[in-house]
Amino acid sequence: MNSVIEHLTQGTLEVTGRLVDASNATLYAQCIVGDDSIPVVYKPVAGERPLWDFPDGNLAQREYAAYVISELGKFKVVPPTILRDGPFGIGMVQQWIDIDESVDLAQFYRTDSAELRKMALFDAVINNTDRKIGHLLPITENHVLGCDHGVTFHEEDKLRTVLWQWADKALSSSEVEQLTELEASLRASSEELLALITESEFDALLARINALLKNATFPTPSDEWPAVPWPPF
Numbered sequence: 001m002n003s004v005i006e007h008l009t010q011g012t013l014e015v016t017g018r019l020v021d022a023s024n025a026t027l028y029a030q031c032i033v034g035d036d037s038i039p040v041v042y043k044p045v046a047g048e049r050p051l052w053d054f055p056d057g058n059l060a061q062r063e064y065a066a067y068v069i070s071e072l073g074k075f076k077v078v079p080p081t082i083l084r085d086g087p088f089g090i091g092m093v094q095q096w097i098d099i100d101e102s103v104d105l106a107q108f109y110r111t112d113s114a115e116l117r118k119m120a121l122f123d124a125v126i127n128n129t130d131r132k133i134g135h136l137l138p139i140t141e142n143h144v145l146g147c148d149h150g151v152t153f154h155e156e157d158k159l160r161t162v163l164w165q166w167a168d169k170a171l172s173s174s175e176v177e178q179l180t181e182l183e184a185s186l187r188a189s190s191e192e193l194l195a196l197i198t199e200s201e202f203d204a205l206l207a208r209i210n211a212l213l214k215n216a217t218f219p220t221p222s223d224e225w226p227a228v229p230w231p232p233f
Contacts, residue, residue, distance in 0.1 A: 004080040007033050008093050013042060013086045024048045024059065024150070029086075031093065041147070044091035051151070053158075055198075059150030060092035065196040066126050066149035067094075069205075073182035075122040077146050079137070097145055103138040106233075109162050115144035120163040121175060124219050125182070125209060126152040131161035133233045153197045155204040159219060160229045166218040176213060183209045 011031035019026040025047020030037045045057045054062075060083060067081035081094040109116065116136075123131050129151045137145040171179075186193065186206060193202055212219070221227030 004038065004095055005082060007031060007036065007038055008040065008080060008082050008095065009084060011038070013040070013093065015042065015087055025088070027088070028096070029093075039096035041094045041096055042086050042088075042091055043094075043150075044086060044088035046089045046091075048150075053154065054151060060090070061196040062152050063092040063094070063149050065193060066128075066152055068192060068196070069126055069182075070122060072185050073122070073125065074178060075118055077119050077122050077144070078149065079145050079147065092150075094147070097137045097139065097147070099137050100140050103141055105133050105136060105138070108138065108141065109133045109136060110165065112165060113141065113144070115142060116163055117166055119144060119146055120161065120166050120218065121171075121179075121212075122146075123161050123163065124159060124212060125179070125205070127154055127157065127159055127204070127208060128152050129154065129158040129160045130229045131163060132229050132231070133162050153201045153205060155198070155200045157208075157222065158225065159222070160226060162228055162232050164221055164227065167220045169218050171212065171216050171218065176216060179209050179213055183213070 008031055011033045013029045013031055015027045015029045017028040019028060025044055027042040029040050029042045031040045043060055045060050048057060048059050050056050064081055064083045067078040070076060070078035079095040079097050081092060084093055128149065130148065135146055135148045137147055183206060190202060
């Protein structure tokens, strides 16, 4: 993992295409170091569309913040991700993940998969407002990553996801331990996150983790906003 991050940091970005279905500029590129090349997704800040409920030019930072939480909280559900300069300015650079095409996502996302459960807990922590089916990246059914974490960490509860099968289910002892350790780590070292999200959003992050620990259950859908993103895929 560290070698991939080092490669993404040091390599030369050569843009070769664009993902046309994305709402913001999402570019396919090669990150080249010597004779080695890693395919990546590059999302320049300059290509972000303003959103009424998120600060302008901040989606790339949230993508990186999601990776930081994924690593710090030992979720390991976000591909290697960095912030760096590129051909179109500062942006998010993330390793491209080739998925297992034999996994039927339309069926798989409804299952009781331990990998999806881990993703659901991660989304509850980062307050993901847009966990669509197509944002799941099954390398295999037993190894699933996620992408598109730009609309996360809002200070208001805005969880929207297709992964509601654990709503109100009790957290396991290992999940409680995981969240406890994450909360302690964040309190001990907040500087990196505070450079990516606002202080009020950081406080809300801690509050969400503490609420999960206090209730010891997965969150339930709210009746104050749509619980599932649209379109769901």
